[in-house]
Amino acid sequence: MIRLSFLNLLRRKSRTFLALLGIMIGVAALISLISVVDGLQGQLNDVISDLQGVWVLQKDAQDEQFSRIDLSLGNKLEGIPGVRVAVPEIYAMVETIDDKPVSLTDLTSMPLIYGVDLTKYYQMRGSGYIKNIEKGTKLNLGENGKVLLGNGIAEKYNKFVGSTIKINGEKFVVKGIFEATSSFLGGTIFMSLDDAKKASNFPPGKVNMFRVDLIDPTEDKKIASLINFKFDEVDAKSTSDLSEQMGSVLGQFRLMAVAVAGLAALVAAVGIVNTLLMSVLERFKEIGALRAVGWTASNVMLMVLLESIFIGVLGGILGIVFGFVCASALNVFFGLPILISAGLLAETFLFAVFLGLSAGLYPAFKASRMDPVQALRGDL
Amino acid sequence: MKVIVEAKNIEKEYLMGQSVVHALRGVDVTVHEKDFIVILGPSGSGKSTLLHLLGALDHPSKGRVFFEGKDISLLDDWHLAMIRRNKIGFIFQAFNLIPTLTALENVLIPTIPMSIDKDAAEERARKLLSIVGLESRLSHKPKELSGGEMQRVSIARALINNPAILYCDEPTGNLDSVTGKQIVELMKSLNDKEDKTFVIVTHDPGLVKYANKVFYMKDGMIMKDHTKEIRLLQKIRG
Numbered sequence: 001m002i003r004l005s006f007l008n009l010l011r012r013k014s015r016t017f018l019a020l021l022g023i024m025i026g027v028a029a030l031i032s033l034i035s036v037v038d039g040l041q042g043q044l045n046d047v048i049s050d051l052q053g054v055w056v057l058q059k060d061a062q063d064e065q066f067s068r069i070d071l072s073l074g075n076k077l078e079g080i081p082g083v084r085v086a087v088p089e090i091y092a093m094v095e096t097i098d099d100k101p102v103s104l105t106d107l108t109s110m111p112l113i114y115g116v117d118l119t120k121y122y123q124m125r126g127s128g129y130i131k132n133i134e135k136g137t138k139l140n141l142g143e144n145g146k147v148l149l150g151n152g153i154a155e156k157y158n159k160f161v162g163s164t165i166k167i168n169g170e171k172f173v174v175k176g177i178f179e180a181t182s183s184f185l186g187g188t189i190f191m192s193l194d195d196a197k198k199a200s201n202f203p204p205g206k207v208n209m210f211r212v213d214l215i216d217p218t219e220d221k222k223i224a225s226l227i228n229f230k231f232d233e234v235d236a237k238s239t240s241d242l243s244e245q246m247g248s249v250l251g252q253f254r255l256m257a258v259a260v261a262g263l264a265a266l267v268a269a270v271g272i273v274n275t276l277l278m279s280v281l282e283r284f285k286e287i288g289a290l291r292a293v294g295w296t297a298s299n300v301m302l303m304v305l306l307e308s309i310f311i312g313v314l315g316g317i318l319g320i321v322f323g324f325v326c327a328s329a330l331n332v333f334f335g336l337p338i339l340i341s342a343g344l345l346a347e348t349f350l351f352a353v354f355l356g357l358s359a360g361l362y363p364a365f366k367a368s369r370m371d372p373v374q375a376l377r378g379d380l
Numbered sequence: 381m382k383v384i385v386e387a388k389n390i391e392k393e394y395l396m397g398q399s400v401v402h403a404l405r406g407v408d409v410t411v412h413e414k415d416f417i418v419i420l421g422p423s424g425s426g427k428s429t430l431l432h433l434l435g436a437l438d439h440p441s442k443g444r445v446f447f448e449g450k451d452i453s454l455l456d457d458w459h460l461a462m463i464r465r466n467k468i469g470f471i472f473q474a475f476n477l478i479p480t481l482t483a484l485e486n487v488l489i490p491t492i493p494m495s496i497d498k499d500a501a502e503e504r505a506r507k508l509l510s511i512v513g514l515e516s517r518l519s520h521k522p523k524e525l526s527g528g529e530m531q532r533v534s535i536a537r538a539l540i541n542n543p544a545i546l547y548c549d550e551p552t553g554n555l556d557s558v559t560g561k562q563i564v565e566l567m568k569s570l571n572d573k574e575d576k577t578f579v580i581v582t583h584d585p586g587l588v589k590y591a592n593k594v595f596y597m598k599d600g601m602i603m604k605d606h607t608k609e610i611r612l613l614q615k616i617r618g
Contacts, residue, residue, distance in 0.1 A: 001492050007480035289476030292437060293490040293537065294465025296458055373438045376472070377428070
């Protein structure tokens with residue numbers, strides 16, 4: 001019966017192909033959208049897990065780049081019990097590289113100055129945004145005029161260890177090239193706080209924020225509240241809170257992706273119902289003959305359901321392949337991180353089979369209810 | 381001789397639009413083992429309806445149908461299907477073969493839902509195709525076969541379950557006269573050599589000479605049982 005059902009689908013190849021296309025697009029949409037959301041979530045988790053503690057920014061600042069905070073606050077923060085070290089950080093936009101205006105189109109090499117007080121930075125647990133140094137070595141304490149480049153920007157501007165790079169008119173030597181904790185941070189230019197100030201004309205005595213490393217990272221919520229209570233001018237956020245906030249945003253995005261893909265799948269299901277219904281109505285005499293030679297109504301139903309399951313299985317497989325291609329394209333051309341887990345593949349495949357099966361229920365029921373006498377007479 | 385199927389005073393009415401059609405108006409038929417029955421009559425005389433009722437495809441509106449002594453008039457859809465599957469073979473005017481399957485696979489169609497040894501079924505299908513003269517056409521699809529060959533495939537399909545009776549609805553209707561004659565002679569030889577029982581409804585009076593019983597139907601009734609005349613004719617011809 002499996003062979004018969006499969007061959008039935010091959011009778012009207014273009015019609016079957018259109019039904020397959022519907023499921024394929026639904027599954028591919030599901031895979032590519034969710035893989036991006038999962039990719040973002042994965043990177044976020046990587047970044048956050050590497051930056052446990054508390055972020056201290058100017059009160060009501062939109063983000064760290066708009067925040068201005070007194071450098072002298074660092075000592076006060078370090079006076080709070082439970083704080084290991086407070087690292088002052090500067091984040092600044094890059095306007096020109098080698099005297100040419102930078103393009104902001106590529107997400108993986110969008111340049112950003114990341115300046116830190118190296119003494120404090122090396123006391124901090126975790127490695128900031130640096131996952132590992134691929135080439136060259138880290139910056140030494142008090143070493144100015146040298147930078148580490150994220151691999152995205154190094155590749156884009158063709159820089160190697162030892163190359164010089166002019167950032168906003170200031171000349172630097174590349175001491176190392178690193179892989180960042182997120183592909184979005186591939187444009188990071190790591191340098192000392194003093195160099196960052198010079199390259200970004202930062203107001204004296206100010207920094208963007210403090211990254212506060214704690215003796216016990218699980219106390220981040222408690223210490224963030226304490227900092228907020230003690231200092232009116234700042235806004236302290238625990239990384240747990242940040243993670244939860246971002247997670248909830250991504251969760252909503254994931255739901256939206258599922259809804260969009262679900263809609264595509266619904267359209268696909270209607271396509272399958274139509275395909276199978278047409279095919280069943282065209283074959284009424286044949287179905288009458290099957291009933292005459294002893295097939296029961298449920299045998300006929302199973303035959304049509306197998307056809308719909310085939311559409312689901314084939315559509316699912318093609319959709320997974322196409323989804324893989326789409327997700328990879330999003331990764332390659334737009335730099336979006338993707339994560340295609342085995343779980344996602346299994347879920348979408350089962351979804352496609354379920355979709356095929358449920359779309360086949362009505363045509364199968366209709367076929368099984370055909371009166372064999374009427375079918376043989378051609379009265380249907 | 382053992383009675384295979386017996387219809388007692390059966391009537392069949394059905395609705396066509398607003399009006400009630402009396403397709404059968406009290407028909408009595410008895411089919412014995414090894415019978416070769418031909419039912420003649422014009423279109424709309426109720427021949428096919430009678431075949432469907434005798435063939436466990438439909439229920440009579442009134443009267444009773446007995447199959448091997450059991451009343452099947454009120455059986456549900458599933459039990460009727462089981463009788464057709466195990467006891468009955470059908471041969472149609474339009475052959476009703478599955479175009480995507482080979483001759484061999486078409487013969488095996490009735491066995492698909494059965495829980496039987498697939499190799500043994502295939503062996504039997506090959507043997508049946510050989511009996512109907514198609515041993516060299518096993519892997520041909522219907523569109524690669526002539527009308528006569530397609531009807532031979534459908535005869536083999538009807539025989540695959542070793543049925544107690546074969547019902548044929550206009551088996552020569554789609555064939556030219558020479559091919560039609562060959563098909564009827566094949567059925568007759570199955571009747572003679574393999575003791576198969578046939579009930580054939582047809583427009584073609586040429587089939588009468590092969591029959592041991594002949595009925596003529598008109599307006600939903602059996603007008604005349606021509607069996608005695610046929611016997612006499614056969615006796616005179618020697």
